[in-house]
Amino acid sequence: MSSPTSQNKIQNIPVTLLRFDPLNPRIPIEIDGSDENEVIEYLLAEANIDDLMKSLLSQGYFQGEPLLVCPSNDNDDTYIVVEGNRRLGALKLINGFPPPRKENTIKAILSESTREIKEIPCIVYKAREEILGYLGYRHITGIKEWDHLAKARYLKQLYDKTTEEQKDNNLSSIEIYKILAKNIGSKYPSVENLLRGLEVLNFADDERILEDIGKRPNDIHFSLLTTALNNSSIKSYVSLDKEKPIDQNNVDSENTRNLLSWLYGDKEKNKIVRESREIQKLAKVIANDDSLNYLIKHQNENDILETSFTLAGGLLDGFEDGLNKINNNLTSLQELLTLVSDYLNEYHISELDSIQKKAKSLYVSARALVEDKE
Template identity: 40%
Template sequence: MSNEIKYIETSKLEFDPENPRFYRLNDRAGSDTAVIEEMLDDESVQDLMLSIGEQGYFPGEPLLVVKKGKKFVVVEGNRRLAAVKLLNGDLVAPKKKEKSVQIILDEALQKPQQLPCLVYDNREDVLRYIGYRHITGVKEWDSLSKAKYLKELSDTFYQGVDKDTLFKSLAKEIGSKPYYVGLLLTSLHLYEVAADANFFDLPMTEKDVDFSYITTSLGYKNITSWLGLEDRTDLVANDLVLDNLNKLFAWFFVRDQQGETIIGESRAITKLNQIVAHDSAVENLIKSKNIEEAYLYTNGQEEALEKALEQAETSLTVVWDMLLKTAKFTERQESHASEIANISRKIKRHIEDVRDDYRDVRKEDR
């Protein structure tokens, strides 16, 4: 192999039928049409087309190819090859992707006809590198790293442009969607506000922040409104409610002695979205620090009470079943049972008194 990078016409570059990405194609792996369909479905080639079409092909990432007669098989870089071949017209998009690809072609400023390549004598010479790159060596940036990179691009190249132009330009830079760029930058702004405030003096550090929780939460309308944001791409955040941002960070990132946060898993953010729409639920969450309990307050007091009573009945039914299978009890268990009985009598007596008063009022009204 020569270490010299050679620029080879894309028409002479072929997809690698043995590429692991194409395992689902079976005997169709040698078909350019089948490969493009596979790439457009699963490999985000359109995002890559946006980036290359805007910025051109970065020469620091040469394709790794093996000579095959008068042509070359691309062992590493098939996704990039697919993007360029679609951009420059070597290949045509399948019918179902034709419109979306054409939009990219209409806006593309760069349509490379040649690509930088490192030529190897045989496929085996490349295999170990491929394993390192895709299995052990190369990791995708996390969302916070992506956001910081986008902010650097914005500050360096796009100062003074309007928000829509900024999002669209940055999306092309990284091969993504404008709304996602806006979401990342807005999430970063909230993160930086909290960091500048020393995370509101909460018992946490920068290492405790899982940035993806912030980006996920901004996908919910109730949460963005509660924070004082216009939407998930409110970069300026003029009406940001700092006290609520403080609460959000406390619920997301402060851990108790058992190492647990109030929110727990990120899927609970769906419940938090309902909680912040009800003042009584927020108050309960602050007091109880229990998201399941606070969630009961999102359906109104009557529905919350009904659910709480049903849960209590279910739990006591389980306890009764366990009691029947147990032959020995402790003094502590007897104390628990006594307290449960006392609370149960109070609940029953209170409900009966209120219902009796209601019936008396109804009689007087008649």
Template identity: 35%
Template structure:
């Protein structure tokens, strides 16, 4: 009687193969061989800690490996989900597979109480069935991947399942599948396309920058900033968002974000840094000073109109706070000791600001 997919079965470790195209692998490591994957997982994925846990407690049956039959080799299965766990077990059984951290791996294997020779697997008929499941589990579910891994997975999903519909509509459909918002999917997909342009340029030969050290959120968060989008030539509402891409400006931004000078980059890609950069890009004088005169992002930001807006907002916020304090002052039972000094300080600062304003106005009076 033919078994109905998916079904659970214990499979010998010798019959399980690592997925060489796993989206969690950096592109530079994909499609190589098991030796490359094992080396990467040892160096970057805390595999030794997992070896220790499995060696001490055994393989947790509740964490099934998700596999599909290898069509090129009889009785072999490719592990689509669970490659780190499979690597840990393989190294417990065969520590000689390690090409890095050899001493540590051998020691862990020697001291282990458990060396599983087979593990429980959930066998699927086709890889696509697993990928759809992983879409929710790893994009919006409890076992979230790094952003670059998410974006790479969604890009592969779009190419595989939604190539015949428009980009905008594909974002809507993918969002339904993974239980997310279409604007988030859109920013991930566009951000990944920008990343691929940078990767294709060998990361502009910036020292230390590669696919394992690139922060994709710099792109995805930047796509919420109008001035940065225009600077890059990205139209997020188009079915071809990168049609007008400005590769010269793309290179500039990557250098600003990632090239280190005395251990510091010119602009941080966090929310504060992107706010500063967006304001500077939106002001031609500030941008020119930042690009050509070597001013810091903070100095350039002070040249933007955004400082005027911030000044007004802070004054209005302060006024609102004082008005609120005034409204409840008649209900205060005991005024705090420093109140008088604080009020004097407020008056002093207000007069100082007003005097400075009058001075600026007088300087501009040509009469």
């Protein structure tokens, strides 16, 4: 992929002719990306553009970082800023856009400088699609990475574009993922995982599941969702078929609601997954009908994931795995014994004595439990 300046010349364009990108992956879907007031309010709240204003007014605009733009479709000589919306927000405020929040802060910042920034360097592309590949390098695998949800939204745009371009070639979903991965310098399973996570999140939003559990898309810890959906049991539970194209799955509404409630909680129930490593336990619970039904009925009970995991046989697996490891380690130590005989001392005898006592105690306790059941 060529650099953004290798084929397009830099032009100075007035800030008044620049518009926000309504398809900006970083802007929450509940915000109208074409409404300057809404976008700037969000950027002030979440992107610290007031701090960026200070920098721009102090140092001026760095000519080496032009905005990447394309003509808008309104035939009014305006341009859509595809790369650089945060900078555009700061520049709009510098040029007198009424701040929808932090009004006193913005006034104070403007009062401390007389610098004017009326025009800024831009690289003009014919269409937004020409810039998408560069965004992937910069914000997915580059030095200014977006969060996981913004990455997924960007990849969905690239996925739709690529699918349309390749519609006559009958490519499989995996082949499309590989094209995307190559374009952005990533691996195709990572691309698939982000897109599948977004598919479920968008489904939950469209079906008002998020509203039902009291969440908005940007409230969701998206990487936790993608980690969960990377597990085959959980993917099957919500009816995601990796062979089907994005947005063509018959995602299970009730099970999706359960999953999101377990991961994030809802208006009435507590979340049960406190960290990503507990997803393996949840997957084992889901794979067992008895433990799954118990979890659904008793979600608000203390330590419900551990209890359900026990019902699924998780603790027994752990116990048996531990016994196997101990047995294997003891076999290995027995084989090493003659090789280290010249180095043995009282410390080793003491450790072996401790192991012997613990093993005997464990045996006696287990024997008693088995006999009690008989």
